[in-house]
Amino acid sequence: MNLIVLDTSSEHLILGVYVRQQLFSLDEPVGQKHAECILPSLAVLLERAGATLADINTIAFSSGPGGFTGLRIGCGIAQGLAVAHGLTLMPIPTLPPSNSSRTRGANPKLRARRWTRSSSPAMPRCGW
Numbered sequence: 001m002n003l004i005v006l007d008t009s010s011e012h013l014i015l016g017v018y019v020r021q022q023l024f025s026l027d028e029p030v031g032q033k034h035a036e037c038i039l040p041s042l043a044v045l046l047e048r049a050g051a052t053l054a055d056i057n058t059i060a061f062s063s064g065p066g067g068f069t070g071l072r073i074g075c076g077i078a079q080g081l082a083v084a085h086g087l088t089l090m091p092i093p094t095l096p097p098s099n100s101s102r103t104r105g106a107n108p109k110l111r112a113r114r115w116t117r118s119s120s121p122a123m124p125r126c127g128w
Helices: 034-049 068-085 107-112
Strands: 003-007 011-020 022-029 058-064 088-093
Touching: 003 034, 003 068, 011 034, 022 034, 034 068, 058 068, 068 088
Parallel strands: 003 058, 058 088
Antiparallel strands: 003 011, 011 022
């Protein structure tokens, strides 16, 4: 599987291209300029990998939590590329699962927190 990874959930633009069992990545602090930087940076990364969008099967993108505008930009770019090139989309949450190795040895109060979702369909938000 050849894929592109987009993470726009923070002030960093994180991109990855995995082709021919090699990973090419980029992590740049862009502040609020994801929209201006993502496509030119992706083009440079694809060129460095010696690949084109025709070589890609899947686009994975960060689905949150994170900055609303950044997530919206990443999702929009992923959807646009997927529709235009017939690619599969893979949303990836940026929050690690509560039973991950990061929290196993952590403070018990942190371990006891549960990730919950609002029961209201009008306000589908998440929180601690």
